[in-house]
Every structure is written in C-alpha cells, then in structure tokens.
Amino acid sequence: MKILVVDDSKMIRQLVTECLKEMGHELAYAENGAESLQYIADHDVDLILMDVEMPFLSGFEATKAIRELKKADWFPIIFLTMHDDDKSFVNGILAGGDAYLPKPLNPTRLRLTVIAMERIYVMRQKLQTTQLELQAANSALERLSLRDQLTGLGNRRHFDSNLAMQFALSRRNKSPLSLIICDIDFFKNYNDSLGHPQGDICLIEVAKVMREQLERDSDLVCRYGGEEFVAILPDTPLQDARALAETIRRQVFETNITVGDAEARRVSLSLGVATYVGQYKTEQEMLEAADAALYKAKHNGRNRVEI
Numbered sequence: 115m116k117i118l119v120v121d122d123s124k125m126i127r128q129l130v131t132e133c134l135k136e137m138g139h140e141l142a143y144a145e146n147g148a149e150s151l152q153y154i155a156d157h158d159v160d161l162i163l164m165d166v167e168m169p170f171l172s173g174f175e176a177t178k179a180i181r182e183l184k185k186a187d188w189f190p191i192i193f194l195t196m197h198d199d200d201k202s203f204v205n206g207i208l209a210g211g212d213a214y215l216p217k218p219l220n221p222t223r224l225r226l227t228v229i230a231m232e233r234i235y236v237m238r239q240k241l242q243t244t245q246l247e248l249q250a251a252n253s254a255l256e257r258l259s260l261r262d263q264l265t266g267l268g269n270r271r272h273f274d275s276n277l278a279m280q281f282a283l284s285r286r287n288k289s290p291l292s293l294i295i296c297d298i299d300f301f302k303n304y305n306d307s308l309g310h311p312q313g314d315i316c317l318i319e320v321a322k323v324m325r326e327q328l329e330r331d332s333d334l335v336c337r338y339g340g341e342e343f344v345a346i347l348p349d350t351p352l353q354d355a356r357a358l359a360e361t362i363r364r365q366v367f368e369t370n371i372t373v374g375d376a377e378a379r380r381v382s383l384s385l386g387v388a389t390y391v392g393q394y395k396t397e398q399e400m401l402e403a404a405d406a407a408l409y410k411a412k413h414n415g416r417n418r419v420e421i
C-alpha cells in the first residue's frame with residue numbers, strides 16, 4: 115500500500131517508518147494537514163496515518179477536507195494522537211477517521227491496525243472492481259438485447275422503443291417522421307430452392323443495402339421479423355422517404371445475391387412508406403399505414419414502392 119504519514123514531528127515520522135519498514139509498504143510524508151491535502155490532490159494513496167495536533171490545519175480538519183475532496187474514493191485514515199480521551203476519539207470518528215491510536219505509539223498495535231485496515235481496503239477494492247465488471251456486462255447485455263444476431267441491425271425491441279420516442283419527438287417538433295417497411299418477395303421460394311443458409315445470406319445482403327442507403331446518424335434500420343425490415347427516418351418528408359425506398363428497391367434488385375455454386379437469383383423487395391405529419395394519433399396507426407402501403411405493393415405486383 116501507499117501510506118501517507120502526516121505528522122509535524124520528525125521523530126514520529128521516523129518512528130512510524132521504523133515500525134512499518136518490514137511490511138513492504140511505500141511511504142510518503144507530509145508535515146501538516148495542509149501539506150497532506152496538497153499531497154492527496156496530486157497523488158493516489160491507500161492509507162493515511164494522521165497526527166491530530168499540527169500547525170496550519172489540524173488532523174481532524176484535514177481529514178474532513180480529504181473526505182470531502184475524495185467523496186467517491188475511500189481509503190482508511192488512522193489517527194495517531196496524544197489525546198486519548200473519549201471525546202477526542204468521538205471527534206476523530208466524526209471527522210471521518212477509521213481508527214484511533216494513542217501516543218506514545220505501540221509498534222505492535224500500529225502494525226496490526228494497518229493490517230486490519232488493509233484487509234478492509236482490499237476487500238472494498240475487489241467489490242468495486244466486481245461492480246464495474248457487472249456494469250460493463252450489463253451494458254453489453256443491454257446492447258445485445260437490442261440487436262438482431264444475423265444481420266447486426268437493431269431488432270424488433272429496438273425498433274419499438276425508438277419509434278415511440280421518434281413519434282413523440284416528431285409530434286413535439288412538428289417535423290415529418292417517415293417509416294419504410296419492406297418485405298422480401300417470394301422469400302419462401304428462395305429458401306425452399308436454395309436452402310436456409312443461402313436465405314440467411316440474402317437477409318444479410320438486404321440489411322447491408324438498407325444500412326448503406328440510410329446513412330444519417332438519426333436513421334434507424336431494424337429487422338422487424340423474418341424477412342421484413344423497417345427504417346425510421348426522422349425529419350424526412352414523404353417524397354424523400356419514397357425516393358430512398360425506391361433506391362433500396364433498385365439496389366437490391368440489381369444485386370444478384372449468390373453464394374458458391376448456387377445459381378444467382380434476383381431478389382426483389384416490396385416496400386411501403388408512411389410519413390407522419392400530425393395525422394396519426396399513435397405510432398401504431400403510423401405503422402399500420404406503412405404496413406397497408408406494403409400490402410398494396412404486394413398486391414400491385416411486388417418489386418415496387420407504395421405509399
């Protein structure tokens with residue numbers, strides 16, 4: 115441990131050094147409370163041995179200031195003092211100290227108290243590390259739970275919560291919010307004739323095209339389910355969203371998605387677009403409008419965009 119010894123008496127500093135020298139700690143020194151504050155502002159310490167009566171700033175005052183300064187960071191502070199009465203003891207603990215050793219110093223008690231404090235300190239460090247690891251694991255899980263494994267796009271959950279938020283924002287800011295829903299045409303045939311793994315590759319390719327075409331940071335592309343994708347386009351009017359949907363349609367249709375020896379297959383999409391400009395009561399209504407447009411695209415012959 116890095117131990118800071120705070121005492122105005124050189125003799126005490128030497129005595130403490132002598133007592134602790136075989137325990138393998140690294141020692142640093144300050145000659146009064148003010149100096150100790152200065153030191154811990156610039157350095158990390160693991161434990162402080164603190165005299166009480168010192169010029170400039172007493173040990174109690176310094177301890178209060180240190181606890182205030184290092185609110186998020188605890189380390190033990192042990193008082194070494196001539197004042198061996200109950201009232202001083204109480205004041206020391208109230209000031210933020212953790213143990214209280216009378217002077218003249220008993221070397222064995224000093225060493226044992228340092229060992230006991232070190233135990234608590236190490237345990238606390240371990241708990242803190244575990245807590246940080248848990249937090250990191252939690253946010254990794256949170257991110258995973260919003261992602262579709264196959265395509266790397268956001269999943270249905272991500273879509274639902276983002277749509278609710280964007281709908282509310284759009285209503286509040288009176289800015290147009292567009293939604294594109296797309297569904298791969300005759301995907302069942304594609305799967306049946308080329309196999310599921312090839313079908314999966316097709317899904318990945320379509321996801322890639324959508325992500326490439328919708329590149330604003332505010333756009334969100336998600337896999338809605340099986341072979342259906344959705345895109346949320348904030349601040350995008352209907353004509354722009356429709357043009358983007360058309361680009362996606364063309365791009366996918368012009369890409370011959372194939373793998374290995376499998377026969378190249380044209381894949382087409384049907385897309386529905388809806389734009390909220392205040393007319394829908396809920397985001398659900400908006401979603402239904404986009405879905406109805408998609409149905410229209412299917413009905414009108416597929417490989418097309420409808421609004």
Ligand code: GH3
Binds near residue numbers: 302309
């Ligand atoms: P339509 O043009 O009317 O949309 O016809 P379709 O065949 O695409 O529609 P349907 O809903 O009947 O079939 C969708 C197919 O998508 C069924 C299923 O085999 C396939 N599918 C769904 N999820 C996955 C997946 O994760 N991987 C693969 N390879 N196929 C999937």
Ligand code: MG
Binds near residue numbers: 123165166167168
């Ligand atoms: Mg003193």
Ligand code: MG
Binds near residue numbers: 297340341342
């Ligand atoms: Mg479908």
Ligand code: MG
Binds near residue numbers: 297
């Ligand atoms: Mg279908």
Ligand code: MG
Binds near residue numbers: 297298301341
């Ligand atoms: Mg389909």
